[in-house]
Amino acid sequence: KEFRNKVKPNWCPGCGDFSVLAAMQRAFANLGKEPEDVAIVSGIGCSGRISGYVNAYGFHGVHGRSLPIAQGLKLANRDLTVVASGGDGDGFAIGMAHTIHAIRRNVDITYIVMDNQVYGLTKGQTSPRSEMGFKTKSTPAGSIEAAIAPMEMALTVGAGFVAQSVSSDLKGLTHIIEEGIKHKGFSLINVYSPCVTYNKINTYDWFKENLVSLADDENYDPSNRSQAMQKLMEHNGLVTGIIYQNKERPSYEELVPGFKEQPLTDQDLQLNEEQFDQLLKEFA
Numbered sequence: 001k002e003f004r005n006k007v008k009p010n011w012c013p014g015c016g017d018f019s020v021l022a023a024m025q026r027a028f029a030n031l032g033k034e035p036e037d038v039a040i041v042s043g044i045g046c047s048g049r050i051s052g053y054v055n056a057y058g059f060h061g062v063h064g065r066s067l068p069i070a071q072g073l074k075l076a077n078r079d080l081t082v083v084a085s086g087g088d089g090d091g092f093a094i095g096m097a098h099t100i101h102a103i104r105r106n107v108d109i110t111y112i113v114m115d116n117q118v119y120g121l122t123k124g125q126t127s128p129r130s131e132m133g134f135k136t137k138s139t140p141a142g143s144i145e146a147a148i149a150p151m152e153m154a155l156t157v158g159a160g161f162v163a164q165s166v167s168s169d170l171k172g173l174t175h176i177i178e179e180g181i182k183h184k185g186f187s188l189i190n191v192y193s194p195c196v197t198y199n200k201i202n203t204y205d206w207f208k209e210n211l212v213s214l215a216d217d218e219n220y221d222p223s224n225r226s227q228a229m230q231k232l233m234e235h236n237g238l239v240t241g242i243i244y245q246n247k248e249r250p251s252y253e254e255l256v257p258g259f260k261e262q263p264l265t266d267q268d269l270q271l272n273e274e275q276f277d278q279l280l281k282e283f284a
C-alpha cells in the first residue's frame, strides 16, 4: 500500500516531523489499510502540513480545530481510520479545550501531537510546552510560565490511551501509532519532534540523554494508572512508550444508542424531498 504521495514536504532539513510522517505511512501500511480507508485532519503549524503529505484523505483545518473536525468525520463514517495531528501550540494552547473534551468524550480516533516545545511556523516563539527559562523572541529573559504536562493532563481527564515517543525512534514510533490506531477509543500520542531551527535546547542529543524508555522496564504495567502518573512525575514527563492503556473503557460510539448498526453516512434519512427541503430551510 502506498501512502507516500508526490508532494515534497517543505520542512527544514532535519525537522522531526519527517519521521512522524514516515512512521504514520508505515503504520497504515503495516495495519493493511488502503489509502481510501484513512483520513488525516490537521491544524495550523509546520506540522499541520502533514495532512497534505500522505496519500489518503486530508483536511488541513484552522488553528487548534483539528479535533472537532476529526470527531465529526469519525461519527459520520466510523469505517474510516481518522488521525488528527498538529503541533504543541495547536493542541495545547489554542486547541487545549478541544483536546481535553475529546479525551473525555473518547471517540475512536488517534491524535498525534508533534511536540517541539516552540512555535516554529511563526519563527520561534515560546509555546505552552516550553520549559521555564526558555529564551525566545517572545521571552528574551526566559519563560516565566510553567510548561503544560500533556501526558499527566490526559491521565487526569480520563484518557484510555496515553503514549509518547520521539522522532529519532522510527521503529518505536511506528509501533505506538499502530497501537494507538488499534485502540478502541481516543488515543493521545505525544511525539517529541525536534525543531532544529528554533529550539536549540531540546535537540536530538538532548532527548537521547534525557528520555527514559518504558520498553526497558519489564515490571511496568500500562494498565496501572497511578503507576503511570508516578512514572511521569518521577521523570518530569520524559518517558517514551505506552504510558497508559485502558482496554475496558467503551468508546463514545459504542455508547450512542443505535449508532453501532450503521454509520451515519449509510443511514436512510427517512425524509422525502419535501421534508428534506423543510429541514434545510430550518437550518438556513
Ligand code: SF4
Binding pocket: 010, 011, 012, 014, 015, 016, 017, 046, 047, 116, 120, 121, 194, 195, 196, 197, 198
Ligand atoms: Fe520543523 Fe522547526 Fe523548520 Fe518548522 S521551523 S519545519 S518545526 S525545523
Ligand code: MG
Binding pocket: 045, 087, 088, 089, 114, 115, 116, 117, 118, 119, 120, 127
Ligand atoms: Mg510547536
